Amino acid sequence: KAGVTQTPRYLIKTRGQQVTLSCSPISGHRSVSWYQQTPGQGLQFLFEYFSETQRNKGNFPGRFSGRQFSNSRSEMNVSTLELGDSALYLCASSLGTSANEQFFGPGTRLTVL
Amino acid sequence: QQQVKQSPQSLIVQKGGISIINCAYENTAFDYFPWYQQFPGKGPALLIAIRPDVSEKKEGRFTISFNKSAKQFSLHIMDSQPGDSATYFCAAGQAAGNKLTFGGGTRVLVKP
Numbered sequence: 001k002a003g004v005t006q007t008p009r010y011l012i013k014t015r016g017q018q019v020t021l022s023c024s025p026i027s028g029h030r031s032v033s034w035y036q037q038t039p040g041q042g043l044q045f046l047f048e049y050f051s052e053t054q055r056n057k058g059n060f061p062g063r064f065s066g067r068q069f070s071n072s073r074s075e076m077n078v079s080t081l082e083l084g085d086s087a088l089y090l091c092a093s094s095l096g097t098s099a100n101e102q103f104f105g106p107g108t109r110l111t112v113l
Numbered sequence: 114q115q116q117v118k119q120s121p122q123s124l125i126v127q128k129g130g131i132s133i134i135n136c137a138y139e140n141t142a143f144d145y146f147p148w149y150q151q152f153p154g155k156g157p158a159l160l161i162a163i164r165p166d167v168s169e170k171k172e173g174r175f176t177i178s179f180n181k182s183a184k185q186f187s188l189h190i191m192d193s194q195p196g197d198s199a200t201y202f203c204a205a206g207q208a209a210g211n212k213l214t215f216g217g218g219t220r221v222l223v224k225p
Contacts, residue, residue: 004156031211033211033212033213035213035215042202042215042216042217042218043157043202043204043213043215043218044215045212045213045214048210048211048212050211055210055211056210056211056212058212090156090157092211094211100211101147101159101162102147102159102211102213103159104149104156104157104158104159105156106154106155106156107155107156
Protein backbone atom coordinates (compact mmCIF):
# COMPACT_ATOMS: atom_id res chain seq x y z
CA LYS A 1 0.00 0.00 0.00
CA ALA A 2 1.43 3.38 -0.97
CA GLY A 3 2.27 5.78 1.83
CA VAL A 4 1.37 9.42 2.28
CA THR A 5 2.54 11.55 -0.60
CA GLN A 6 3.19 15.27 -0.47
CA THR A 7 3.88 17.65 -3.32
CA PRO A 8 5.96 19.55 -3.97
CA ARG A 9 8.85 18.34 -1.84
CA TYR A 10 10.69 21.65 -1.95
CA LEU A 11 9.47 25.16 -2.51
CA ILE A 12 11.10 28.58 -2.45
CA LYS A 13 8.91 31.67 -2.18
CA THR A 14 9.40 35.31 -1.35
CA ARG A 15 7.73 37.31 1.40
CA GLY A 16 4.17 38.33 0.63
CA GLN A 17 3.52 35.50 -1.80
CA GLN A 18 1.10 32.67 -1.15
CA VAL A 19 1.67 28.94 -1.42
CA THR A 20 -0.44 25.79 -1.74
CA LEU A 21 0.80 22.42 -0.56
CA SER A 22 -0.83 19.12 -1.42
CA CYS A 23 -1.21 15.84 0.46
CA SER A 24 -2.57 12.49 -0.68
CA PRO A 25 -3.34 10.18 2.25
CA ILE A 26 -2.93 6.44 2.38
CA SER A 27 -5.70 4.72 0.42
CA GLY A 28 -8.73 4.25 2.66
CA HIS A 29 -7.66 6.86 5.19
CA ARG A 30 -10.19 9.63 5.65
CA SER A 31 -8.43 11.90 8.13
CA VAL A 32 -5.64 14.25 7.18
CA SER A 33 -3.73 16.38 9.67
CA TRP A 34 -1.12 19.05 8.97
CA TYR A 35 1.87 19.93 11.13
CA GLN A 36 4.60 22.54 10.93
CA GLN A 37 8.10 21.54 11.97
CA THR A 38 10.77 24.14 12.75
CA PRO A 39 14.02 23.91 14.74
CA GLY A 40 12.77 26.47 17.22
CA GLN A 41 9.15 25.43 17.78
CA GLY A 42 9.36 21.74 16.97
CA LEU A 43 6.32 19.93 15.63
CA GLN A 44 3.13 21.94 15.92
CA PHE A 45 -0.37 20.94 14.91
CA LEU A 46 -2.00 23.11 12.26
CA PHE A 47 -5.37 21.50 11.55
CA GLU A 48 -7.18 18.23 10.88
CA TYR A 49 -9.72 17.39 8.20
CA PHE A 50 -12.12 14.47 8.12
CA SER A 51 -14.80 13.94 5.49
CA GLU A 52 -14.08 17.38 4.01
CA THR A 53 -14.71 19.11 7.37
CA GLN A 54 -12.16 20.80 9.58
CA ARG A 55 -12.35 18.93 12.88
CA ASN A 56 -9.61 20.61 14.84
CA LYS A 57 -7.41 23.68 14.52
CA GLY A 58 -4.11 24.63 16.10
CA ASN A 59 -2.95 28.01 17.26
CA PHE A 60 -1.90 29.52 13.94
CA PRO A 61 -2.99 32.79 12.30
CA GLY A 62 -5.74 32.88 9.71
CA ARG A 63 -3.13 33.08 6.94
CA PHE A 64 -2.93 29.31 7.29
CA SER A 65 -5.90 27.51 5.82
CA GLY A 66 -6.73 24.15 4.40
CA ARG A 67 -9.34 22.04 2.75
CA GLN A 68 -10.09 18.42 1.99
CA PHE A 69 -11.63 16.99 -1.13
CA SER A 70 -14.12 14.15 -1.50
CA ASN A 71 -11.28 11.71 -2.32
CA SER A 72 -9.63 12.64 1.04
CA ARG A 73 -6.78 14.51 -0.63
CA SER A 74 -5.98 17.71 1.20
CA GLU A 75 -4.36 21.03 0.48
CA MET A 76 -3.08 23.70 2.79
CA ASN A 77 -2.57 27.29 1.82
CA VAL A 78 -0.43 29.97 3.39
CA SER A 79 -1.08 33.53 2.28
CA THR A 80 1.09 36.61 2.70
CA LEU A 81 4.17 34.55 3.48
CA GLU A 82 6.54 35.69 6.22
CA LEU A 83 10.14 34.69 6.80
CA GLY A 84 9.04 32.78 9.88
CA ASP A 85 6.87 30.51 7.77
CA SER A 86 9.99 28.73 6.53
CA ALA A 87 9.53 25.20 7.79
CA LEU A 88 8.92 21.58 6.96
CA TYR A 89 5.19 21.08 6.50
CA LEU A 90 4.10 17.56 7.28
CA CYS A 91 0.89 15.81 6.44
CA ALA A 92 -0.32 12.80 8.39
CA SER A 93 -3.13 10.45 7.47
CA SER A 94 -5.27 8.28 9.67
CA LEU A 95 -8.17 5.89 9.21
CA GLY A 96 -10.57 7.80 11.41
CA THR A 97 -10.71 10.66 13.80
CA SER A 98 -10.31 9.11 17.22
CA ALA A 99 -6.66 8.98 18.26
CA ASN A 100 -5.86 6.47 15.59
CA GLU A 101 -2.39 5.75 14.32
CA GLN A 102 -1.15 8.62 12.20
CA PHE A 103 1.27 8.08 9.33
CA PHE A 104 3.36 10.97 8.12
CA GLY A 105 4.45 11.89 4.64
CA PRO A 106 7.96 13.08 3.78
CA GLY A 107 6.96 16.73 4.09
CA THR A 108 7.28 19.84 1.94
CA ARG A 109 10.29 22.01 2.74
CA LEU A 110 9.19 25.65 2.34
CA THR A 111 11.80 28.38 2.27
CA VAL A 112 10.63 31.99 2.37
CA LEU A 113 13.18 34.57 1.21
CA GLN B 114 -1.86 22.56 29.83
CA GLN B 115 -1.20 21.07 26.43
CA GLN B 116 2.56 20.84 26.88
CA VAL B 117 4.60 17.67 26.59
CA LYS B 118 8.13 17.91 27.98
CA GLN B 119 10.79 15.58 26.62
CA SER B 120 14.28 14.85 27.94
CA PRO B 121 17.13 14.64 27.27
CA GLN B 122 17.58 16.81 24.19
CA SER B 123 20.39 14.59 23.00
CA LEU B 124 21.84 11.25 23.89
CA ILE B 125 24.98 9.33 22.97
CA VAL B 126 24.99 5.58 23.58
CA GLN B 127 27.39 2.80 22.65
CA LYS B 128 26.29 0.05 20.31
CA GLY B 129 24.47 -2.60 22.31
CA GLY B 130 23.54 -0.17 25.07
CA ILE B 131 20.14 1.04 26.23
CA SER B 132 18.73 4.41 25.17
CA ILE B 133 16.16 5.91 27.53
CA ILE B 134 14.02 8.92 26.65
CA ASN B 135 11.52 10.44 29.05
CA CYS B 136 8.38 12.49 28.56
CA ALA B 137 6.01 14.21 30.95
CA TYR B 138 2.60 15.65 30.24
CA GLU B 139 0.17 17.90 32.06
CA ASN B 140 -3.22 17.40 30.46
CA THR B 141 -4.97 14.44 32.09
CA ALA B 142 -7.32 14.25 29.10
CA PHE B 143 -4.51 12.76 27.02
CA ASP B 144 -5.12 9.07 26.45
CA TYR B 145 -2.94 8.12 23.52
CA PHE B 146 0.86 8.26 23.62
CA PRO B 147 2.84 7.45 20.46
CA TRP B 148 6.55 7.61 19.80
CA TYR B 149 7.95 8.63 16.43
CA GLN B 150 11.38 8.20 14.87
CA GLN B 151 12.62 10.72 12.35
CA PHE B 152 15.67 10.54 10.10
CA PRO B 153 17.07 13.64 8.39
CA GLY B 154 15.04 14.60 5.33
CA LYS B 155 12.21 12.22 6.22
CA GLY B 156 8.86 12.51 7.91
CA PRO B 157 8.36 11.03 11.39
CA ALA B 158 7.65 7.29 11.41
CA LEU B 159 5.39 5.74 14.04
CA LEU B 160 7.42 3.39 16.25
CA ILE B 161 5.13 2.29 19.03
CA ALA B 162 2.17 3.68 20.95
CA ILE B 163 0.46 3.06 24.27
CA ARG B 164 -2.84 3.86 25.92
CA PRO B 165 -3.17 4.53 29.68
CA ASP B 166 -4.85 1.22 30.48
CA VAL B 167 -1.48 -0.57 30.30
CA SER B 168 1.78 0.24 32.05
CA GLU B 169 4.16 -1.24 29.53
CA LYS B 170 4.23 -2.21 25.87
CA LYS B 171 7.04 -3.91 24.02
CA GLU B 172 7.64 -4.25 20.30
CA GLY B 173 10.94 -5.80 19.37
CA ARG B 174 13.75 -3.72 20.87
CA PHE B 175 11.42 -0.83 21.72
CA THR B 176 9.51 -0.62 25.02
CA ILE B 177 7.20 2.09 26.34
CA SER B 178 6.77 2.41 30.09
CA PHE B 179 3.77 4.43 31.26
CA ASN B 180 3.13 5.89 34.72
CA LYS B 181 -0.34 7.38 34.81
CA SER B 182 -0.15 8.77 38.35
CA ALA B 183 3.11 10.58 37.61
CA LYS B 184 1.92 11.61 34.15
CA GLN B 185 5.14 10.33 32.64
CA PHE B 186 6.08 7.87 29.95
CA SER B 187 9.37 6.72 28.53
CA LEU B 188 10.88 4.92 25.57
CA HIS B 189 13.57 2.32 26.05
CA ILE B 190 15.62 1.19 23.05
CA MET B 191 17.37 -2.04 23.93
CA ASP B 192 20.53 -3.28 22.19
CA SER B 193 20.91 0.10 20.42
CA GLN B 194 22.32 -0.07 16.90
CA PRO B 195 23.98 2.60 14.73
CA GLY B 196 20.89 2.47 12.50
CA ASP B 197 18.85 3.71 15.47
CA SER B 198 20.66 7.06 15.27
CA ALA B 199 17.77 9.45 14.67
CA THR B 200 15.58 12.00 16.40
CA TYR B 201 12.82 10.56 18.57
CA PHE B 202 9.62 12.39 19.44
CA CYS B 203 7.06 11.53 22.06
CA ALA B 204 3.53 12.79 21.56
CA ALA B 205 0.18 12.81 23.30
CA GLY B 206 -3.32 12.84 21.92
CA GLN B 207 -6.93 12.61 22.98
CA ALA B 208 -9.61 10.13 21.96
CA ALA B 209 -11.61 12.89 20.30
CA GLY B 210 -9.66 13.89 17.24
CA ASN B 211 -6.22 13.30 15.82
CA LYS B 212 -4.42 16.35 17.21
CA LEU B 213 -1.05 15.30 18.58
CA THR B 214 1.00 17.43 20.95
CA PHE B 215 4.67 16.65 20.49
CA GLY B 216 7.64 16.78 22.82
CA GLY B 217 10.71 18.72 21.73
CA GLY B 218 12.58 15.69 20.42
CA THR B 219 15.70 13.75 21.44
CA ARG B 220 18.61 13.32 19.07
CA VAL B 221 20.08 9.88 19.62
CA LEU B 222 23.55 8.94 18.38
CA VAL B 223 24.60 5.32 18.64
CA LYS B 224 28.37 4.91 18.43
CA PRO B 225 29.71 1.69 16.88
